[in-house]
Amino acid sequence: MSFNKLPLEPLYEKIEELKPKFIERLSKAVSIKSVSGDESLRPNVVEMSAFLVNELTNLGFEDIQLKDLGIQPPPVNDPELRLPPIVLGRYGNDSKKKTVLVYGHYDVQPASKEDGWSTEPFELVQVEDILYGRGSTDDKGPVMGWLNVIQAHRELGWELPVNLLVCFEGMEESGSLGLDDLIAKEAKNYFKNVDTVCISDNYWLGTTKPVLTYGLRGCNYYQIAINGPGADLHSGVFGGCVAEPMTDLIKIMSQLVDGKGKILIPGVYDMVAPVTEEENSLYDDIDFSVEELNAASGSNTALHQTKQDILKHRWRFPSLSLHGIEGAFSGGGAKTVIPAKVIGKFSIRTVPDIDSGKLDELVINYINKLFKDLSSPNTIKAELIHDGNYWVSNPFNDSFTAALYATQHVWNMKPDFTREGGSIPITLTFEQQLGTDVLLLPMGRGDDGAHSINEKLNIPNYINGCKTLGSYLHYYGKFESNK
Numbered sequence: 001m002s003f004n005k006l007p008l009e010p011l012y013e014k015i016e017e018l019k020p021k022f023i024e025r026l027s028k029a030v031s032i033k034s035v036s037g038d039e040s041l042r043p044n045v046v047e048m049s050a051f052l053v054n055e056l057t058n059l060g061f062e063d064i065q066l067k068d069l070g071i072q073p074p075p076v077n078d079p080e081l082r083l084p085p086i087v088l089g090r091y092g093n094d095s096k097k098k099t100v101l102v103y104g105h106y107d108v109q110p111a112s113k114e115d116g117w118s119t120e121p122f123e124l125v126q127v128e129d130i131l132y133g134r135g136s137t138d139d140k141g142p143v144m145g146w147l148n149v150i151q152a153h154r155e156l157g158w159e160l161p162v163n164l165l166v167c168f169e170g171m172e173e174s175g176s177l178g179l180d181d182l183i184a185k186e187a188k189n190y191f192k193n194v195d196t197v198c199i200s201d202n203y204w205l206g207t208t209k210p211v212l213t214y215g216l217r218g219c220n221y222y223q224i225a226i227n228g229p230g231a232d233l234h235s236g237v238f239g240g241c242v243a244e245p246m247t248d249l250i251k252i253m254s255q256l257v258d259g260k261g262k263i264l265i266p267g268v269y270d271m272v273a274p275v276t277e278e279e280n281s282l283y284d285d286i287d288f289s290v291e292e293l294n295a296a297s298g299s300n301t302a303l304h305q306t307k308q309d310i311l312k313h314r315w316r317f318p319s320l321s322l323h324g325i326e327g328a329f330s331g332g333g334a335k336t337v338i339p340a341k342v343i344g345k346f347s348i349r350t351v352p353d354i355d356s357g358k359l360d361e362l363v364i365n366y367i368n369k370l371f372k373d374l375s376s377p378n379t380i381k382a383e384l385i386h387d388g389n390y391w392v393s394n395p396f397n398d399s400f401t402a403a404l405y406a407t408q409h410v411w412n413m414k415p416d417f418t419r420e421g422g423s424i425p426i427t428l429t430f431e432q433q434l435g436t437d438v439l440l441l442p443m444g445r446g447d448d449g450a451h452s453i454n455e456k457l458n459i460p461n462y463i464n465g466c467k468t469l470g471s472y473l474h475y476y477g478k479f480e481s482n483k
């Protein structure tokens with residue numbers, strides 16, 4: 001099928017007309033503090049699943065199910081902590097139509113005003129044509145986008161061109177715990193007729209050109225716990241007399257990665273697939289610059305100066321980031337304490353052909369060796385908290401073509417085909433368990449500040465994003481079924 005514009009203008013007009021309602025829907029979603037990484041906020045994550053069930057019910061979805069995933073596995077503070085449920089729903093069940101499964105997540109990263117936000121993070125605040133709030137771009141905006149598409153069709157009295165299944169999870173930001181098993185279980189049940197999977201949960205590379213994404217890095221997240229004294233101690237009384245856990249931890253963490261971003265754990269780079277000549281040439285055609293990277297990071301701290309080097313280091317090579325130290329003094333003022341127990345957190349973004357299990361072995365053995373060399377009387381436990389695989393696909397299929405046409409129709413330009421430096425742990429599982437293609441169709445821009453302070457979604461991205469998601473369903477519905 002070549003690109004012939006479908007008559008979608010009434011849909012676009014309806015989406016424009018419903019803009020205030022769509023902003024209100026996102027505002028309600030953002031106000032729920034569904035932070036999966038904070039155990040104390042788990043009831044809010046569950047509240048967010050109930051919010052979605054209510055929305056789906058009002059929009060006429062059928063067979064809505066909340067799938068319980070049981071108890072969260074260790075390491076966790078509360079051994080009874082339950083995982084938030086998976087929300088499933090179906091819109092349409094016509095055997096003559098194709099079935100699209102859309103996945104998104106309703107949990108968010110932590111946020112507090114004290115981190116430096118200009119507005120309250122859990123309040124959607126509009127400043128000109130920008131909506132600020134935690135989850136606005138990652139991933140509540142896109143999740144609301146799918147609901148908005150259904151609302152627009154209902155109000156137009158239009159049939160949806162495909163059957164739509166939704167799968168929304170509440171643990172994506174914390175490793176998608178429990179979802180792999182559920183997908184395996186439902187592959188031949190709830191998901192049995194799925195033709196393709198579409199995920200809107202990443203971002204454009206820059207700020208002006210839409211993209212379609214065919215690759216993700218994986219993420220293995222680790223912690224190093226070091227235990228020493230029986231309690232936090234006065235540094236005047238015990239300093240110099242006891243081995244301090246923080247000193248050991250800092251020594252170890254400082255030997256994981258260097259200041260140029262090079263991972264120092266032996267063996268990691270040996271597993272990385274070499275960059276081929278053909279692949280090298282792909283980077284030349286992508287629209288991006290070091291200036292855009294600096295603008296998005298709000299600094300001039302880029303480690304690489306050419307577009308090709310930046311993109312390879314974002315998409316193609318592994319990276320190791322140090323995230324924090326639990327138990328360390330972090331407030332203002334000057335507290336003279338020796339922390340008794342500290343837990344260092346870091347993650348490695350993985351790429352083809354890194355073997356996740358082999359990586360864990362290299363990481364844990366290296367840390368234990370560094371600790372042994374310290375001859376410290378303290379004790380150490382280094383472990384994996386969660387992992388998620390990298391994913392790279394071939395973007396020459398009906399789903400990507402439909403997204404290409406939809407993007408051209410709405411944005412009047414051809415999108416770039418990109419990979420993503422972030423991770424969506426469940427992507428490969430969908431591809432393998434359902435045996436279908438997966439498409440990543442992002443809504444937000446590269447400077448949206450996902451995971452950062454002042455996360456935002458530009459209203460044109462939200463509204464045109466809804467049009468793009470809706471158009472994608474129409475273009476995809478026109479392809480002949482492969483079944």
Ligand SMILES: C[C@H](N)C(=O)N[C@@H](Cc1c[nH]cn1)C(=O)O
Nearest residue numbers: 138173174175201202219422423
């Ligand atoms: C790209 C996606 N919106 C996202 O932010 N994913 C997270 C997933 C993750 C993996 N481990 C912890 N969170 C990310 O890339 O950090």
Ligand SMILES: [Zn+2]
Nearest residue numbers: 105138139201
């Ligand atoms: Zn996300």
Ligand SMILES: [Zn+2]
Nearest residue numbers: 138173450451
């Ligand atoms: Zn995220």
